[in-house]
Amino acid sequence: MTTPKKSLSILLQLWQFVTPYRGTLVGAAVALILTAGVTLSIGQGVKLLIDEGFVAQSHGALRQAVFFIIGLSLLMAVGTFTRFYLVSWLGERVSADLRKAVFNHVVSLHPSFFESNRSGEIMSRLTTDTTLLQTIIGSSFSMALRSCLTFVGALILLLVTNLKLSLMVLVCVPLVLLPVLLYGRRVRRLSKRSQDSIADVGSYAGEIIQHIKTVQSYTREEHERGAFGKEVEAAFVIARQRVRQRALLIAVVILMVFGAITGMLWVGGNDMLAGRMSGGELGAFVFYAIMMAMAVATLSEVYGELQRAAGATERLIGLLNVTALIPPASDVPATDDLAPGGDGPILALEALSFHYPSRADAAALSDLALRVKEGQSLALVGPSGAGKSTLFELLQRFYDPQQGCIRLRGVDIRELDTGWLREQIAVVPQQPALFTADVWYNIRYGKPDASDEEVIAAAQAAHAHEFISALPDGYASHLGEQGTRLSGGQKQRLAIARAILKDPRILLLDEATSALDAESEHHVQQALEALMKNRTTLIIAHRLATILHADTIVVMDQGRVVAQGTHRELLLSSPLYRRLAELQFKEPEVPTREQ
Known part of the structure; x- marks a missing residue:
């Protein structure tokens, strides 16, 4: 005792x-x-x-x-x-x-x-x-x-x-x-x-x-x-x-x-x-x-x-006394070392294997390898549990893989300052996180020093300016806990405006248009396409219609890459992708090899 x-x-x-x-x-x-x-x-x-x-x-x-x-x-x-x-x-x-x-x-x-x-x-x-x-x-x-x-x-x-x-x-x-x-x-x-x-x-x-x-x-x-x-x-x-x-x-x-x-x-x-x-x-x-x-x-x-x-x-x-498993590195590489240019990939995922600490017996990713070029758009598709969201969490270094590594311009991200790394990335999640504050605060969250004009421009690009202006206090309107005063589509457009304002080098979209109606989706898709131009973008997509024009589509299953290519190539080469397409398109166009 x-x-x-x-x-x-x-x-x-x-x-x-x-x-x-x-x-x-x-x-x-x-x-x-x-x-x-x-x-x-x-x-x-x-x-x-x-x-x-x-x-x-x-x-x-x-x-x-x-x-x-x-x-x-x-x-x-x-x-x-x-x-x-x-x-x-x-x-x-x-x-x-x-x-x-x-x-x-x-x-x-x-x-x-x-x-x-x-x-x-x-x-x-x-x-x-x-x-x-x-x-x-x-x-x-x-x-x-x-x-x-x-x-x-x-x-x-x-x-x-x-x-x-x-x-x-x-x-x-x-x-x-x-x-x-x-x-x-x-x-x-x-x-x-x-x-x-x-x-x-x-x-x-x-x-x-x-x-x-x-x-x-x-x-x-x-x-x-x-x-x-x-x-x-x-x-x-x-x-x-x-x-x-x-x-x-x-x-x-x-x-x-x-x-x-x-x-x-x-x-x-x-x-x-x-x-x-x-x-x-x-x-x-x-x-x-x-x-x-x-x-x-x-x-x-x-x-x-x-x-x-x-x-x-x-x-x-x-x-x-709890020790952080992801400590910030002390040596921050010079920005010039990671500047755009060259033919090498901006992102390289090398033999990644990972399981969550709370689920040590189940691998979320297994021997996964990918290359993403500067300015390329890469879409990740696959059934639930394939490891798509896990990959996004590893890219932001919320976790470190048990095996393999992720390189940004050839540098292992574990050698980078964690804060600096995350400043290069903007995420638009499927369920956007909004704070109990006004619109100004929520859009500025990724760039606190942005001017009012920059915030409004970002909101306009995300097709959010119109509904924000209709709120009781406009941009000064408080949104309630977790944005309860907004619809799902409005929350999503605020999250997109936040990402646009941050102007990141790497953009992560987790089914960013899932909560929008058809008209809003059309406008926001246009805004995203402008945002994605000359920017490295990774997209998690459950709706294949939103990623048909991606430079590369990667098909994942059980934590592995099972196929990659364009939409038409995957319809021919990947049974899993073809089955997903058949479920979403009533009459999918399956091209012949002569085409």
Whole structure:
């Protein structure tokens, strides 16, 4: 079993986020020490109040003691304000920095990471876990330090005030701390389970909301209510166990602490009646004993919070420590090295073999080889699962092949800077990705510094300007989550406008006109043909009519190239292509060899 010391050691990983704000940390520490010292000094004011004021019945001494306590209270208020502000600011700042660090790292991770990690769980770590740490750093941690200082200071003053009663305190302290250590382990385990269960709830809800139209079209609302209710109840059961353990811990500590104080009052009261100590000394001793008791009670409660923080930190640091399988290369080749020209292929795929990390037993590509010349249009056709989309992902280096390589102008793309490589490519996917922002933002996504005139020109080229102008706010219209305010064809034309604006060297079209009606498809096909001119273009096509004029058509099946040529050549040479053509064209023209 993991010891508490090891459990909490994960919190040291947060120190790297605190060190940039050493000045704030020092200021908070000074205010913390001042506040603790002033609080302990009030005990001496209590002693003066009783011995010099009440017992001696001196109005002057009573007035001095009261003013002394008031002055200390003002100092304590100022110190508390300073400490609370600085520590709370530090908690917010560290939480924000940690959230940014995790997000910055997550967006650089390889796609296979997201195959095995749900987006809802990642969002929970970015929000719930960082918010918990903000509370810990901005409140609980300073409370723990203050309680430690108060405990040590009160113990020293107890020894000075009365040695016999202090020895009783020292005997009682280990008995009070024992349940803190025992129950703290359980609290930490339950806290981690509770955070995981909350992440599950958020992930489930996010998935249902994302697919709400499907849920409602299949009238599964009642089922999803019940399923979500079960997720929530499971999280509640774990949270209830955690709360019960913490409540039991606090109750045991309070019982033992105030039981010990009662015992000391009885012993101290007898000593005062016997004349072995003054009433002021007993009052001061009781004050310090209560301060110690409050410190121990606070520590027991904060210990549980620190255990929760350890669980949250473990999850966040785990994300930060994930190593990207596709690291950016440090040596970026000069642009001239890859400039157009020459008879060699711009793209060369050499003996590619690849399987997805989550499906290691099934090859997506097997010994695939292709050459693509500068400015050539190459279409990929074949049944579903043939490896066409996988090839696009390898070209963008979302994955690296297990065997073989892809060369851009003779250079292995694994030797290129990944960002630079992707800047050379624009993709128009079958399902376009739009962001919850306005039209300007979505079209500019591939070229953020583009002028308004360039954006409008790209939209016109994609035949999108007319419907954009008809939106309530034109190009400033927000599109809703995933572009829900647009039709499928309108989304596709925005994606095409984005690719046109980027003006890439290599264009990847994944059935880019699939969502368009006949008239829009005609106009967009013309725009694409203009965009494809003198540009290397790879096209995934399920509808053969859209790629009849491609320079080369490659037929793929089960991750291999089984044939390539022009449309007429493949009708003669490829049974698979001929069958696809027969399915799509009622009366395909099958040329004779004499033709």
